[in-house]
Amino acid sequence: MSSTQAFLEIKGLKKEYVAGKPILKGIDVTIKEQGIIAIIGPSGTGKSTLLRCINRLIDPTDGEIVFEEKDICKAQNQQLRKLRRHLGMVFQEYNLVERLTVIENVLTGRLGYMSAWQAWRRKYSQEDINTAFELLEAVGLSEQAKQRADSLSGGQRQRVGIARAVMQDPRIILADEPTSSLDPKTAVEIMELLERFSLEKNIPALVNIHDVTLARRFAKRIIGMSEGQVVYDGSPENITDDHLKKIYGGESWLD
Numbered sequence: 001m002s003s004t005q006a007f008l009e010i011k012g013l014k015k016e017y018v019a020g021k022p023i024l025k026g027i028d029v030t031i032k033e034q035g036i037i038a039i040i041g042p043s044g045t046g047k048s049t050l051l052r053c054i055n056r057l058i059d060p061t062d063g064e065i066v067f068e069e070k071d072i073c074k075a076q077n078q079q080l081r082k083l084r085r086h087l088g089m090v091f092q093e094y095n096l097v098e099r100l101t102v103i104e105n106v107l108t109g110r111l112g113y114m115s116a117w118q119a120w121r122r123k124y125s126q127e128d129i130n131t132a133f134e135l136l137e138a139v140g141l142s143e144q145a146k147q148r149a150d151s152l153s154g155g156q157r158q159r160v161g162i163a164r165a166v167m168q169d170p171r172i173i174l175a176d177e178p179t180s181s182l183d184p185k186t187a188v189e190i191m192e193l194l195e196r197f198s199l200e201k202n203i204p205a206l207v208n209i210h211d212v213t214l215a216r217r218f219a220k221r222i223i224g225m226s227e228g229q230v231v232y233d234g235s236p237e238n239i240t241d242d243h244l245k246k247i248y249g250g251e252s253w254l255d
Contacts, residue, residue: 006066007031007172007204008054013063015049023049025228027063031172031204036195038215038236039208041225042248047208048092050225051174054206055087056080068171085112088165090175090194094157096164098150102141105149105160106132109167128167135163139193155186159193166197173198173205180210187211191218212244 013027023046031037039047052058054065056072065072068083075083088109096105110128124132136142139159144152149160158178165173175194179187191207195218198205209215215222216236224232224239224247232243 009066011064014061015053016061023228033220034202034204035198035220036205036207036218037221038219039223040212040215045225046228047225048176051176054174055089085168086171088168088170088173090161090165090178092177092180094161096149096157096160101146101148102160103132103145106135106163106167109164135166139163154181158190162193172203175207177208
């Protein structure tokens with residue numbers, strides 16, 4: 001990818017679950033840089049809706065999302081499947097298949113590249129199996145490869161979720177509140193993994209996060225949302241208490 005080409009362009013994005021009550025009110029964001037880009041804002045402001053529109057877990061009401069020179073909003077069937085291959089999603093609640101082993105969960109990141117028959121038979125290539133084991137080593141879970149997913153702690157599950165997303169060979173990682181259920185130490189470790197993979201792969205990781213301190217520590221760029229709109233878009237160093245008041249409202253929560 002050239003230095004001038006964007007990984008993602010969001011233009012005039014709107015989403016209404018109820019007619020006349022928009023959750024997203026015309027989002028315009030262009031992502032050109034690698035590394036972590038944090039999206040902060042209060043609950044209910046549309047952060048998760050934004051990520052779910054990007055990978056079309058939900059359908060936008062209006063606007064464009066340009067990825068791989070295609071408008072995701074208009075993509076259907078096989079074209080949408082091909083675009084989703086390269087959108088690695090990390091979920092707040094992990095979304096693992098509990099009855100499968102850790103290694104099998106990581107390998108599901110390749111399902112978008114397989115035929116329905118191959119997927120049903122779980123017919124993974126040896127190359128994919130080797131890559132999955134390498135990723136488990138990278139996230140510190142090689143010894144848990146054959147354990148069932150439901151035997152893991154929350155932090156371990158999120159590590160599996162990150163490995164599964166990277167298994168997709170993503171061109172962007174989307175992480176929806178990946179640290180919200182974790183203790184502070186584990187939350188830092190998860191952010192370190194997201195940062196590591198995004199920089200190693202030279203791709204962006206778009207991370208919804210409530211913890212402003214973590215956002216400032218890891219993000220190259222912070223996008224602040226309030227009431228379905230972007231009200232701050234800039235560097236962590238330049239975000240001020242006044243910006244945070246505009247994003248979150250009030251000031252009693254500030255140190």
